[in-house]
Amino acid sequence: MALPAAYADLPLWPFGDNPELQERLAALIVAGVKTATCSAEVENVSAQPGERGLVVIRDDHPVAVIEVETATSVRFCEVTAEQAALEGEGDLSLDYWRSAHRDYFSRVTDFADDLELIFETFRLVDILDQDFASRAPEHVARERQMQTV
Numbered sequence: 001m002a003l004p005a006a007y008a009d010l011p012l013w014p015f016g017d018n019p020e021l022q023e024r025l026a027a028l029i030v031a032g033v034k035t036a037t038c039s040a041e042v043e044n045v046s047a048q049p050g051e052r053g054l055v056v057i058r059d060d061h062p063v064a065v066i067e068v069e070t071a072t073s074v075r076f077c078e079v080t081a082e083q084a085a086l087e088g089e090g091d092l093s094l095d096y097w098r099s100a101h102r103d104y105f106s107r108v109t110d111f112a113d114d115l116e117l118i119f120e121t122f123r124l125v126d127i128l129d130q131d132f133a134s135r136a137p138e139h140v141a142r143e144r145q146m147q148t149v
Contacts, residue, residue: 003054003128007065013053017108022057025089027139029055030064030127034088038079038101038119040109046071046118052125063132065125076101076115083119090146 015025015037028034039045047053047068054062074083076098084097105111127133 003062004126007052007054007062007126007128010065011047011053012056012060012062013047013066014056014059017104019058021104022059024139024143026055026057026063026132027136028088028143029066029124030133031136031140032124033140034086035123036083036086036088036119036121038074038087038117040105041073041116041118042109046120054128057132061129063129064127066122067125068120068122070121072119074117074119075113076105076111076117077113079117079119086121088143090143092144096146 014022015029016022025034025037049068049070052065052067055064055066056062079094079097079101081094084094085092087097089100090096102111105115109115
């Protein structure tokens with residue numbers, strides 16, 4: 001797949017810390033159900049509103065282009081049900097979000113309930129891998145079957 005020249009200099013944005021999670025989250029983005037994400041402030045991975053990036057799987061395979069709309073600071077314990085639902089994961093509940101993100105942040109940093117996060121909303125600009133996109137509805141269906149762990 002040839003990357004359009006207009007996107008050649010965009011940063012690579014893998015969502016997740018392993019290939020399986022990257023594919024799951026990228027599929028939710030491509031399907032249009034994931035319109036937000038968050039990262040620990042200590043990770044220094046947040047983008048600014050208007051910035052665009054390549055959503056990648058396997059760390060370097062681009063599947064989509066997104067553009068950051070908002071970036072706000074919030075503590076883990078203050079994330080709302082509405083924000084959790086925007087992330088599009090699991091059963092869309094705050095309980096699922098807390099469980100999944102507690103696990104994730106425990107892997108990548110020192111987790112605490114008052115962990116400072118950057119919560120970003122974004123919009124899908126372009127789908128770059130149509131084969132991947134054609135499988136996204138299957139990912140969404142599996143995602144909705146996931147329960148709080």
